[in-house]
Amino acid sequence: MRRRGNICIEHEKAGQPPVLVFKYETVVDGRTLDRPANYALVRIVPPAEHPTDPVKRPIVVIDPRAGHGPGVAGSKIASEIGIALRSRHPCYFVMFFSKPCSGQTIESVTRAEAVFLEKVNELHPHAEGKPFVIGNCQGGWALMILAAVAPELFGPILLAGSPVSYWAGVEGENPMRYSGGLLGGSWLSSFASDLGNGIFDGSYLVRNFENLNPSNTLWGKQYNLYSKIDTEAERFLDFEKWWGGYFYLNKQEIEWIVQNLFVGNKLSANQVTSADGKTIVNLYNIRSPIVVFASWGDNITPPQQALNWIPDLYRSVDEIRAHEQTIIYCLHEKAGHLGIFVSAAVADREYTELITAVDLIDALPPGLYEAIIEDTKPDMPHHELIDGRYLVRFEMRTIEDILALGDGRAHERPFEVVKRVAEINQGLYDTFLSPWVQAMSNKMTAYWWRMLQPDRLQRYMCSDMNPAMWPLRAVAEIVRKQRKPVSSDNPFLELEGHVSERIMDSLNTYRDTRDAWCERIFKLIYESPWMASMVGLKGGSAQQGAPRYEDWLRNELERLKKLENESFIEQGDLLEAAVRMLLYQDRDIQVVDERPFRLAQQLIREAPADERPTLAQLKQALKRQWFILLMDEERAINALPKLLPDPDRRALALELVYRIATARTGKLEDSQQVRFRKIEEILGVSISSDQTPPLRMM
Known part of the structure; x- marks a missing residue:
């Protein structure tokens, strides 16, 4: 604890830099922009053993600004940043400084992040695809906002443990969502900011996380440290350097976050607007594939909060496809909220597969998919096409599958x-109480208010700032040298373990009882028709997702899109024809595997330079042909001879399709056989299915 306090003080004196284990260099400092923000874009310097491939798309990681400092996404070698570097992608990190700029707002931050993305695109003009951007936790909703207002800057985006639908959850399991109601709304964050002279202390947010699991906060974390003191100390100190590095937000920032997101839940309803009201954050505008990574073990951002924005926006998968949107979700069985970002096992499995499959994700036809990651087996067909020890596949899902993850809405x-x-209480506070609190606050009172926060004070008191701690260094060294661990079967050691378990059980019982009562009190107050009537709401009324386009406008857009796609039914080249055939014969297969895509990439690389399609052309062909098949499958297939008038090109296209289609299972499945034979009849060309035919160059 003494060492932890000293590390905390040293970190503060150094300006609380990111806790990255990688070298980095600043590219853009947001504090120098026209509308300054305490953010910066840094480039991660690649290690000598993993030089950057300039052709690969850059990866940008946005860490959460939720009380802690930046760097958790790269605090270990096995991390999001570490996996990106190992895959030879240029890697950038969006960091932030401890104190916000004067007058800084969330809109200032969004504009700064837009400048960062523009700079990344400018630095990589020849990359195959626009940046793959990862938003961790609170960085996820910031990423969604930016992707909605500046969609042209992005490739695929990944939301890791990010809350977007803030009211969602499961009854009896997600108590944190009730805190806003039990505290009377957003006024308390304004009160805390006024006490801080216009600055909100991030230690309040950290304390909220700590309160969720008192058994770990009050006992488990410390017991785990001291019971494994020979091996756990350095890991504990590394983590606490980040966990205890409290950062600040402006009053305007925390008020915006709480009122618009945590309590207001406006993001998935497309009700977030710019300060001047001219820009609406419309999530329908996002053009990039969206990947959502959540975990069943996450009690801060449960899967429902990470995913329920999808049924808020779309009534069916057909609507998702009509908006040309691709959404993928991946669910971990047990990782906790922090484990999503800091677990080496999660990094080596989920992030490795999602990052290596980013080009496939970018090329997937519009729709809703679940990413399934499984261990490879030696007898898997085309094992050589799998990069690493895991295989990722994307299974088609429906809106009903998302809703089935919860217990109703x-x-x-x-x-x-x-x-x-909350709106009423905020108005009352702003009118009657806030002026008095602001009048009594100044820089000096705000400073001492922050210094006396229990979590911060604990670190100072257990550091060398306290003279009573000075003898501990020498005493600890003596104890360390003379300590003799007892044997594992020592009865007192066993008794210690049993006592620790009982303490943990007692604290867990307290937590469960507390959470159950909080939920009951919340329901008693806010499910009452009396309360709804008092605030001007009819019983049972609730926000029903995002406002949708008028039927006539939606129908007109669909009509124009249909006309555009109809013009391409009888037009196209070898790529368009091969993609159409491949999608057609896979119509009954609800799984997209990485092996066919890897083989397709390999075949493209082997093609003559003048006929080699780019990833953008492949992506466009996949989307266009998918819509054409949805619109009129029979006409689309019968038009194939017009796309391939040359018999040699027809045979080549068939060979390409056959090879790619059999990469997943080693053979055509029954439904694929039927559709493949129909294509052969229409084209008047047949290939042998007894063995894979030799492929001629394109």
Whole structure:
């Protein structure tokens, strides 16, 4: 604890730099922009053993600004940044400084991040695809906002443990969502900011996380440290350097976050607007594939909060496809919230597969998919096409599959009442109490208020700032040298373990009882029709997702899109024809595997330079042919001879399709056989299915 306190003080004196284990260099400092923000874009310097491939798309990681400092995404070699470097991608990191700029708002931050993305695109004009951007936790909603207002800057985006639908959850399991209602809304964050002279202390947010699991906070973390003191100390100190590095937000920032997101839940309803009201954050505008990574073990951002924005926006998969959107979700079985970012096992499995499959993700036809990651087996067909020890496949899903992950959405209705109560309380606070609190606050009172926060004070008191701790260094060294661990079967050691378990059980019982009562009190207050009537709401009324386009406008857009696609039914080259055939014979297969795509990439690289399609051309062909087949499958297939008038090109296209189609299982499945034979009949060309035919160059 003494060492932890000293490390905390040294980190503060150094300006609290990111806790990255990688070297980095600043590319753009957001504090120098026209609308300054305490953010910066840094380039991660690649290690000598993994030089950057300039052709690969850059990867940008945005860390959460939720009380802690930046760097958790690269605090270990096995991390998001580490996996990106190992895959030879140019890697950038969006960091932030401890204190916000004067007058800084969330809009200032968004504009700064847009400048960062523009710079990354400018630095990599020859990359095959635009940047793959990862938003961790609170960085995820910031990423969604930016991708909605500046979609042209992005390749695929990954939301890791990111809350987007804030009222969602499962009854009896997600108590954190009730805190806004039980505290009366957003006024308390304004009160804390006024006490801080216009600055909100991030230690409040950290304390909220700590309160979720008192058994770990009050006992488990410390017991784990001291019971494994020979091996756990350095890991503990490394983590606490980040966990105890508290950062600050402006009052305007925290108010915007709480009022618009945590309590207001406006993001998935497309109700977030710019300060001047001219820009609406419309999530329908996102053109990039969206990957959502969540975990069943996450009690801060449960899967429902990470995914329920999808049914908020779209009534069916057909609507997702009509908007030309691709959405993928990946669910981990047990990783906790922090484990999503810091677990080496998660990095080596989930992030490795998602990063290596980014080009496939970018090329997937519009729709909703679940990413399934499994161990490879030696007898898997085309094992040589699998990069690493895991195989990733994308299985088609429906909106009903998303809703089935929860227990319904009727219990979200009281949060509309919470939202209205919060607005009333905020108005009362701003009018009657805030002026008095601001009048009593100044830089000196704000400084001492922050210094006396329990979490921060604990670190100072257990450091060399306290003279009573000075003898501990010498004493600890003596104990360390003379310590004799007892044997594993020592009865007192066993008794210690049993006592620790009982303490943990008692604290868990307290937590469960507390959470159950919080939920009951919340329901008693906000499910009451009396409360709804008092704030001007009818019983049962609730926000019903995002506002949708008028039917006539949606129908007109669909009509124009249909006309555009119809013009391409009888037009195209070898690429368009091969993609159409491949999608057609896979129509009954609800799985997209990485092996066919890897083989397709290999075949493209082997093609003559003048006929070699780019990733952008492949992506466009996949989307266009997917819509053409959805629109009129029979006409599309019968038009293939017009796309391939040359018999040699027809045979070549068939060979390409056959090879790619059999890369997953080693043979054509029954439904594929039927469709493949129909293509052969239409083209008047047949190839042998007894063995893979030799492929002629394109």
